[in-house]
Amino acid sequence: MQILDGRKAAQAIRDKLKIDTAQRATEGKKIPHLAAILVGDNGASLTYVNAKVKACQEVGFRSTLIRFEENISEVKLLHKVTELNNDPDVDGILVQLPLPRQIRGEEVINCIEASKDVDGFHPVNIGKLVHGSATFLPATPYGIILLLEHYKVETAGKHAVIIGRSRIVGRPLSILLSNNNNPGNCTVTVCHSHTHDIKEFCRHADIIVAALGVPEFVTADMVKEGSVVIDVGITREADLTKKTGFTLRGDVDFDAVAPKCSWITPVPGGVGPMTIAALLKNTFESCRVKN
């Protein structure tokens, strides 16, 4: 069994971005600039958005964190997004999800200029993903593709079973893994809450991606020998023995499953760091094509 080490793979991507960004600076070219919007003070969201801002700083990007109160109106939020759309210094815009109830997430995502949508959630970018044409890929699926690429995991002709059909992970990843690319060319099955026997599908899988948000859903009896297991779950569970007060739990029973795998991602340190690395790559690319 080998670990798909997201921290290491993400570090390699960040090292490369740092060099490329310094090179741009030397040449007097524009430095990438990510603007992140956070509404409210949800602990997990704050952690994620802070990690993204910190990652920008590490590789030499500029970053701006814009925070709003929980009760901000949709109009005011859309106004800010439009302002960032029109700001030529901003290369990438991300709005940390989830948003409070009074705000329609879809309106906000659709309002982001597609060419600055470094989270890859805008319909135009999703549509281009389906077509297989160049675009900003959604950060988590893109991060998983980069991780498979980093470790040269063979995917062509493999049967990938994805548990979860969310807009931001399961669905776009199913398309990416199935497209005629490398990584890609998998036979992909998408399972979800209406699937009758998820265990049976998993038992036949060469690659399992667990993206449903149920801690330790994937157990050893669901995994065949030699399979590749990608764990997208990051559920916070109260744990007073930790300084943070919580433990992160994945969707895979790691200790029991790992011995059966050829490759497996840990939680934390697997998909999480890759999501941020993918966001940085999108932001760099947005800056590069425009400047």
Place this chain on the structure above:
Amino acid sequence: MQILDGRKAAQAIRDKLKIDTAQRATEGKKIPHLAAILVGDNGASLTYVNAKVKACQEVGFRSTLIRFEENISEVKLLHKVTELNNDPDVDGILVQLPLPRQIRGEEVINCIEASKDVDGFHPVNIGKLVHGSATFLPATPYGIILLLEHYKVETAGKHAVIIGRSRIVGRPLSILLSNNNNPGNCTVTVCHSHTHDIKEFCRHADIIVAALGVPEFVTADMVKEGSVVIDVGITREADLTKKTGFTLRGDVDFDAVAPKCSWITPVPGGVGPMTIAALLKNTFESCRVKN
């Protein structure tokens, strides 16, 4: 075994559209208008586009067929699309595919105003399909959904195996059948040229959709008892005994497979007429929301 009769189901949709269109006329409202562009004189393309224009006339829509020589430049074609985009009388624009080599199909499709893209190929419309939000669905997958709906075929929790990952059929249909809708909520597997054992996947399927364009690819030994089989294939094969000079052959060995099925589509008279019905529905809807 029961036939999923696309001619009958399409007729029911056209009858309804005819009434609704007459109703609009009575109320002095705008009548739907489809503009179709055909480049060159490929026999199959001409047949399809003529069938679409004729279907418009039958339900009382206006239609315009614009034909160009095979050697038209991309610029000239894009100019015509832009003209149709700007014409408030045109509700739906379709460009019959395939296009000749000198024209980049993607440029042309992307140029069509998304709100007039009744073929549902524009990235924005594909992106909205992935998000599950209202949009123009691509005509063939939408036609298949309408056919399943017409015959009240149960799909939730079923395992659908789709053979073919094309942009216009297999891929969007895989998303529609997997989304949280009715028809929908299938566990969907997409097979393609890199899949090792398509037969084995099919044998476990409750629903098989054959969309690869290989005549009689799906044989009886690939189909389990009671399954639903949808045949999207329409390969023309020379046949001098026919007035047209050809026979249409589907991707399914109908005679051998049909006895094992609960439902099956014939070729012709299955998915084909539904594709046109879906196009009409999109065109009507485009007119309705704008006027």
